[in-house]
Amino acid sequence: MKIACLSAAFICAASTVSALCEDAWYLRNLAFDRAGYCFGSTLGGALFDATCSTKSPTLNEWDQSMVDAHKRIEASNGCKINTKGRVLASTLIGKMDDIDLLPTLSQFESACHGYKGSPVTMTSGIGMQMSYPTGTITSGDTVYFRFESWGGFEFVETDSAAGWIPEGAVAVDSCAAFAG
Incomplete structure (x- = not known):
């Protein structure tokens, strides 16, 4: 066993x-x-x-x-990507098309399962001034945190979208469960 x-x-x-x-x-x-x-x-x-x-x-x-x-x-991490192939299994493909300010991955991950707070708008960049909405975190979503924060903002993903939100906009107590 x-x-x-x-x-x-x-x-x-x-x-x-x-x-x-x-x-x-x-x-x-x-x-x-x-x-x-x-x-x-x-x-x-x-x-x-x-x-x-x-x-x-x-x-x-x-x-x-x-x-x-x-x-x-x-x-x-000793990464070796087969660049002779035609397929990459990255979950980010398609989610980054509307993102103006690309995020940096972190070595650590966490997730909010069963978000139960108010809707949170994700944006293409940091802040609202020069960016636009890319999606909304709504009740029941799983929110993934696996990117470095910057300037009071964090980059998050849901199963259907990704974008920047103010740091702390999705708090641990607004999750049915928090992992990570």
Whole structure:
């Protein structure tokens, strides 16, 4: 019985690292795609915009910082993405299309299961001034926290959307259960 539990724990940990690796790779390369990078890999070509303009894009300070952080995450977890393939299992694909300010993954995750507070609007960037709504956290949602906070805001996901919210807008006591 102990062997089965240890094996299950190892498989669980391995799949978590794999998901972290795929999400880090996706976010890092999404920043390059948005900067006009022309991908040479099969995977990059399959996932990102076919219109490109450069093999040497210039990233803004925010995106460069995010790319550097994801490179460190990938290195520390021994990530190896098959860029010769055409499929990536990242849950972020499609959720980041409307996000202006890309988030940085954290090494830690938590989740609010069964949100029971007032609706919370998620936005494309930090604050409301230069951003727009990307979704709403509503009663019953599961809210995932797995990104670094910045400037009083945190990036969150639900099963159907993602975006920035004011830090603490989803409190532990507004969850039926909190894990993490």
